[in-house]
Amino acid sequence: MSQKRQKLFSSFLVNGSLLILCLIWTIPTIGMLVSSFRPRDRVLSTGWWNVNWSELTLKNYQQVLTGKEIKDPNMPGGVAKGDNMSRAFLNSLTVTIPSTVIPILIAAFAAYGFAWMKFPGRKVFFIMVVAMLVVPLQIALIPILRDYTKINLNGTFLAIWLAHTGFGLPLATYLLFNYISSLPRDILESAFIDGASHFTIFTNLILPLSIPALASFAIFQFMWVWNDLLVALVFIGSRPEVAVLTQRLMDMTGSRGQDWHLLMSGAFVTMMVPLMIFFFLQRYFVRGLLAGSVKG
Amino acid sequence: METTEKSFQSSGLYGIVAWIGRVAVSLIVPIFTFLVMWRGFIFLRDGNAPKLVMALVAIIWGVGGVAALYVVSNWLVERLGLRWRLLLQPFVFVGPGLAILLWYLFLPSLRTLYYSFFNRTSTKFVGFDNFIFALTDKAMLESFRNNLLWLIVGTSLSVVFGLLIAILADRSKFEKIAKSIIFLPQAISFVGAGVIWRFIYYYKPPGEEQIGLLNAVVTALGGQPVAWLTERPWNTFFLIAIMVWLQTGFALVVLSAALKGVPEELLEAARIDGANEIQIFFKIIIPYIQGTIITVSTTILIATLKIFDIVFVMTNGLYGTEVMASQQYKQMFKYQDFGRGSAVAVILLITVIPVMIYNLRQFREREAF
């Protein structure tokens, strides 16, 4: 095989296998996308691959976005409109953004402290942080709720920011420590010789260098908080003023889950924000940012 | 730096004062943060500006408040003079994180450990009864077996697929779109994922039109439809497939970032020496990103141990698909048995100790400690 043909062949092989894997990964999602445009009865009677193009409707999306149609004999036409999503959307953003940024900030400081500062108890404390990774957050709900009740914090956004910070912190510290501790020592040593303090080194050197790690953790924390139902239900409740998107979605499926078909269009609507964040942060995963300076 | 520290510790009084100072620093930042944020929040809550403005102010408030407090406390500590600065500054960095962990996870864990020795209403000491139950109950034994499958099959498949796709994508022009596609399931909530997979595994009696994809394929090939989720022991693997579908995106993103860190010169040099791609992969790339692979595997391993949503939504642990985390959740919240629920949580914690020890060893080898 000539050099050129070999290159062509390997590119074909690479792109071909990538295509197959991507196809397998998207099939379930495509199924959901198609189903989200179909009426409920059709979804249950035929497979989505047998979709009849004329049956496609925007009604599911319309209900999700503008408010669900609720039977109400007292209203003209026997139908009332439920709340729309805008408030829940705003609530979700208000919950998610600080719940993503605060733990990253705190974890980055802690990771730097563990990686580059010497102090007694360092190992013990670090082991504690790593061990907390495995604690299921369910066991913490009741004690924390008790504390919150004592200081009258229940139902506020602050309550849930702090809760998500607490629950996300072990993973954030663990991942960021891994990254920050593997940054080359000579960078820091030369900075020290120049008379920089820990704080300056951290803010001016370590944070910018850690952007890929910060960005990847940010994505996951964002999605975890965005899609969380349990923590939000426990600490801020489901009153309409504070309910987040996932709660609105669950409400829409009805008391006995009879309207679950709205879940599919709803899932697509709620998915949009994390995807946008992903596309936005993806540009930080670029080759060369750390080339030659990082040891694995 | 070390010598100064040692001379401090030699004098006992200094040690005590320093210790108090550390605790104080660790606590002051979070408590002060908390108070300031809370005050601000009461102000925000009772204000009646438009929703959007309120949300925006709240976000800036919360995030800015935390950042500002680090700045302020560091500024304070740096005023103190070299000796005290060296002693206290590390706690400006790690203190707040530790204090929050203590409050949100460590103390509740201790409480759980304590309750695991009490009866269902936490009113009577029962010794090791709950643990005996947890280690002998039929459903629990089933959970141990299944958890092992989840850990081995689920974790390795997620990591292998993540690595494979990361490497393929790295060489492809369609990198961004491919990564986005694999990542996509991560953005779907568990409830949404549950509905999606329902329509993969859906079973209808023979002769009916199948609306589940797998059964449609099976019947099109002339087979009989299969009730996938009740078919022991294969159903556990079908549930694991959902986990792999969800988690591979995580492995991909992190591993792909690590791949970008492998210096091009190193690869070029190997190619010039005549190594083929497979050799390069195993001899250069894998050792180079070994640290990241361990991190990703550990994270997924732990996530797998904690996952109960998939099992809960798809089968509720029936047909032999029970796992420990879903048992813990059920015992605690459905059956209101705090003793047993706590005991299962403690066992979960113990299970991960070997993984943790391995991780710490790795850190030491890399001289991170």
Add this chain to the structure above:
Amino acid sequence: MSKNHKLWQIITSLAVISLLVAACAQATPAPVTEAPAVEEAPAATEAPAEEAPAEAPAGGMVEVGGVEYSTEYAGTTVTIFGVAADEQARLFQKEFDEFTEKTGIKVEYEGNKDFETLILVRVEGNNAPDIATFAQPGLVADFMRKGNLIDVSTFLTKDFLTSKYSQSLIDLSMVDGKVAGVWHNADVKSLVWYPKKAFEAKGYTIPETWNELIALSDQIVADGGTPWCIGIESAGATGWPGTDWVEDVMLRTTTPENYDKWTKGELKFNSPEVKNAFDTVAAIWFKQGYVYGGVPSILTTGFGDAPKPLFEDPPKCWLHRQASFITNFFPEGAKVGEDVAYFYLPPIDPAYGKPVLGSGSIATMFNDRPEVREVMKFLATGYSMKEEAMAGVAVAPHLDADPSWYPTDAARGFAEIIQNATTFRFDGSDLMPGAVGAGSFWTGIVDWVGAEGTNTEDVLKTIDASWPTE
């Protein structure tokens, strides 16, 4: 790097500014903030926010739906937490409109489908709502014994309660001699649904006895049809439709007293009575040709999807035993009474009369304040169910509920079934402790179906073993 430095500076200065702004602003309005009732009036809630309750004269009495309430507590708020979401939550909230307008007591309902978990977390977290509406009396008993609930008989007289509920319902709300709450709504479970037009066209008649029911099933098989549609899948609650079957048969084959003992754990699962009930169910479920799709279909069909084959032409199955709320899952446009109708699941042994299995929700009280008492009193009247009854989503268990509220004969029929019942018993799995009623009983049913009823004794023994010991 200098770019990042700037960014950092901007963040810091923003934070400092916001700190200052809040610190200054907070100084002035702080005293006003503490009054609890002045919480933001959300623009999203329509009707109740417009009321001006302060005008009601202090200390007076007003009448709502035939019962007097005090206006002394105008301006207070009572929180209610329950499982009903969406449509039913809206109707529930609406039922308080007149009450709030006249008494000035504001009622805030919060509904969530994860109610069972959340109520436990909130009560344990010292953050209980004033009132909670439970669908599981078993849970209510747990909370009552732990001392979380207020005995409503401390402020509602016996005469008042007996004027609102039948004695059997009051008995059902008793825990250790205390009245744990007041019934809010009810569903009938002992119903068999059938495709009316096709059923009549075939000349089938409604069975009055169990033997006739079996004869009808055989007739359908002889005519080339499949008599039953059964589906017990329900995600996190899979198995419950099966427990309903067993309970319905229990009521028809043994005394109500035995049923009560059974739900309390005094009659073992592995007893002749329970075993007989399982066997009677097995005679339908596992009989070749009786169930549409056979055993795999019983296990994997969602309870909401199970009645779908009734509506095909010709029907793919002819009979479906399920509670009144299944109408929510019928195909759009299907009319109860025309396309589909129901009959009462016939008795087996005439000695036990016409027993009815039902479910419902009971309102319980966690915080004892005068205004909460007023709301509980209101909930004990049929008037507090008017909207739900008029929408046909639930049946009012109250004696003073007006039958003319129900929109259809079908809905009125449910109310009649409850009233005509010689024995009314609550869904047994909801009465049992969570570990059995929402645990081993469900999983037991699944294991039992999986083995096609060949392991009845093992299953019953396993369930017995899981009964929690104190």
